Amino acid sequence: MVILLTNDDGIEAEGLLALKKELSKIGEVWVIAPSGEQSAVSHSLSLHRPLEVRKIGERSYAIDGTPTDGVILGYYGILKNSPDLLVSGINHGPNLGDDVTYSGTVAAAIEGTLLGIPSIAVSVADPNFRYFNPGAKFVKKIALLILEKRLPENTFLNINIPAKREKIFKYQITKLDKKKKKKVELKRITLRGKTFYWIGKENTTWAKGKYTDYEAIKKGYISITPIKLDLTDYEAIENIKGWRIF
Numbered sequence: 572m573v574i575l576l577t578n579d580d581g582i583e584a585e586g587l588l589a590l591k592k593e594l595s596k597i598g599e600v601w602v603i604a605p606s607g608e609q610s611a612v613s614h615s616l617s618l619h620r621p622l623e624v625r626k627i628g629e630r631s632y633a634i635d636g637t638p639t640d641g642v643i644l645g646y647y648g649i650l651k652n653s654p655d656l657l658v659s660g661i662n663h664g665p666n667l668g669d670d671v672t673y674s675g676t677v678a679a680a681i682e683g684t685l686l687g688i689p690s691i692a693v694s695v696a697d698p699n700f701r702y703f704n705p706g707a708k709f710v711k712k713i714a715l716l717i718l719e720k721r722l723p724e725n726t727f728l729n730i731n732i733p734a735k736r737e738k739i740f741k742y743q744i745t746k747l748d749k750k751k752k753k754k755v756e757l758k759r760i761t762l763r764g765k766t767f768y769w770i771g772k773e774n775t776t777w778a779k780g781k782y783t784d785y786e787a788i789k790k791g792y793i794s795i796t797p798i799k800l801d802l803t804d805y806e807a808i809e810n811i812k813g814w815r816i817f
């Protein structure tokens with residue numbers, strides 16, 4: 572099995588290295604990842620500059636671009652054939668509910684899915700960024716299952732692992748939770764007549780819906796959310812048709 576491994580925390584991140592170690596036991600792992608931090612870059616693509624690719628080891632490449640850039644360079648440039656699986660992570664911190672829309676980790680899995688590669692995004696829901704090994708072991712298990720069972724077309728798995736030192740045996744198949752309220756800290760700086768804002772910490776109140784990823788993590792379970800790329804709101808189609816714009 573050929574596995575393409577990437578992340579948004581950079582090629583030297585502990586979460587990626589933990590996955591590389593475990594996944595190397597079941598397949599040929601190609602690491603193509605940003606050379607530095609690319610968290611919250613979402614699905615952005617670098618179209619206005621060339622991207623430097625540095626080979627830093629056997630089947631290991633650091634790129635000065637986004638996670639999405641990495642998947643595209645891997646698929647069209649570096650790998651000879653399409654990989655059997657794409658794994659993005661393990662992200663340092665959670666990717667739950669509405670936050671998946673900002674995540675570079677999740678975006679790499681989106682790009683993989685768009686290219687027809689079975690894909691998963693994995694995050695450790697630990698604000699202190701510890702305990703990657705239980706998650707890496709779980710991913711190894713689910714990677715083998717995906718090859719056997721296949722994923723539905725246009726769907727990937729977003730996996731969040733609770734912050735635990737020991738192996739975790741409980742999981743829940745979930746839906747994304749919603750943020751009920753959020754407050755974002757802003758710092759305003761004026762320098763040489765110019766005004767800057769720095770987006771800071773977010774204080775969130777979650778809706779805490781039943782069977783959501785947020786609930787699973789709170790209970791200490793691994794959360795697995797299947798995410799579909801078709802964002803169309805089919806129920807709204809009839810409603811909007813009723814507007815009779817002309």
Ligand SMILES: [Mg+2]
Nearest residue numbers: 579580610662
């Ligand atoms: Mg990150």
